[in-house]
Amino acid sequence: MGSSQRQHHNDANCVWVHGPIIVGAGPSGLATSACLTQQGVPSLVLEKTDCLASLWRHRTYDRLKLHLPRQFCELPLLGFPPNFPKYPTRHQFVSYLESYASRFSIQPRFNQAVRRAEYDRGLGFWRVQTQDSEYISRWLVVATGENAEPVMPDIPGMNMFDGPVVHTSSYKSGFEFKNQRVLVVGCGNSGMEVSLDLCRHNAIPHMVIRNTVHVLPREMFGFSTFGLAMTLLKWFPLKLVDKFMLLVASFILGNTDQISLRRPKTGPIELKNVTGKTPVLDVGALPLIKSGKIKVVEGVKEITRNGAKFVGGKEKEFDSIILATGYKSNVSTWLKGCESFSKDGMPKTPFPNGWKAEEGLYTVGFTRRGLLGTASDAVKVANDIAQQWRSINNGYNSHVIQLKET
DSSP states (O other): OOSOOEEEOSSTTEEEESSOEEEOOSHHHHHHHHHHHHTTOOOEEEOSSSSSSHHHHHSSOTTOBOSSOGGGSOBTTBOOOTTSOSSOBHHHHHHHHHHHHHHTTOOOBOSOOOOEEEEETTTTEEEEEOSSOEEEESOEEEOOOTTSEEOOOOOTTGGGOSSOEEETTTOOOGGGGTTOEEEEEOOSHHHHHHHHHHHTTTOEEEEEOOSOOOEEESEETTEEHHHHHHHHHTTSOHHHHHHHHHHHHHHHHOOGGGGTOOOOSSOHHHHHHHHOOOOEEESSHHHHHHHTSSEEEOOEEEEOSSEEEETTSOEEEOSEEEEOOOEEOOGGGTBOSOSSBOTTSOBSSOTTSTTBOSTTEEEOSOSSSHHHHHHHHHHHHHHHHHHHHHHHHHHHHHHHHHHHHO
8 A cells, every 4th residue: 555554652643654754745756655565565655735746736837748758757667548649748647647646555645744854863763743743754755856846036126026927836828928028037948838838829928048058859850859868878978979969959950059049068968967957858939039939038137117127238128027947945944954965955965876865764856867767766765665674574573473482
């Protein structure tokens, strides 16, 4: 079963968990629980909201599809339905996660926001506190992921703006911004797709590009760009694969420097591995940038009551502002007394070894490699905990047998 058996102590709000506590009921938490279930290990999944996959369900825009083909986004032990398209929609992905939870009998405990988790060295167990309970276990799996909270940039004058300021976590459709002049802060995948969506609803997006960015076609020669890169990396050095990808991208997309999308000096795959910065996979925004329907603007110096002043000195008026500034981990706000995470809430040990920390602490979903990294970590974590679980239970059973013989 995905949910562990629980034994209540004298304190009604103190819960002993026989298996690991998993914090987060997104893809990372579900994958870990499923892998543990397959190994015969119970687990308890704590989720701060009232549903599983809340980020995908409530904080994504309507037109979102998976950026990678479905075979690179499957969780362990269960593939996507064969009738799903190559790039499933967010609704299809949520339905897949619901089926996944049902298949492995995963029953998260909802509305349990973890306020504090700390290892009790005297007891030798983890104490996890929510608003109404304390959970105790030998193991703790942090599965809240890299995208737990929206990043809100500190731009001078933001509170002075007369119009709406919306983070992409609250953005649903360009219909709400029809015929408006919209400042889109951010040029990653979200910024590009939101700008594209705004154009399709007759809005005029102005996309802020402060830094360099790699833009690649979603497919090359009929194959997924990501899949092609993964295949080539099995045979060729990373830098050579990067050069090949950029050569093909230049052939398909043209020189993006000419439309103010300057590429970093480091190749796209190497940059992703080192910094976690994902290249943009173009799904239609680039032609609109070339045609001028999506305006490209430089960094914002200051937000004014009616618009924005830019670094180069220009000033423009806008009706709305959309912040496509991404997400961040929130682990540092609730995981205490732990040296395994940095201040920004990411494991200090780099991939591929960041999944295991000290004293029964594990992480899933922090690889900066998407759902493929999540699946890999979930399997490793479950195998490691299951080995300890069997050792503990075998030792307990042997002790019971000895007592009976005595």
